[in-house]
Amino acid sequence: MSENIRKCALCGLAVEIEGFNVQTTEGLKHFCCAGCVSVYRLLNGDKIKE
Numbered sequence: 001m002s003e004n005i006r007k008c009a010l011c012g013l014a015v016e017i018e019g020f021n022v023q024t025t026e027g028l029k030h031f032c033c034a035g036c037v038s039v040y041r042l043l044n045g046d047k048i049k050e
Contacts, residue, residue: 008032010040023049 006015
């Protein structure tokens, strides 16, 4: 398995589809699906840069 596979910032699964990203105060976070993006936004709204 390749070592440079991105992992979802929420659940840890491989990020296979680009476009599920959120810019935060900690940097750009990548997610595997819209569900993980939504949950991250709910739990970490104070860290998101709009």
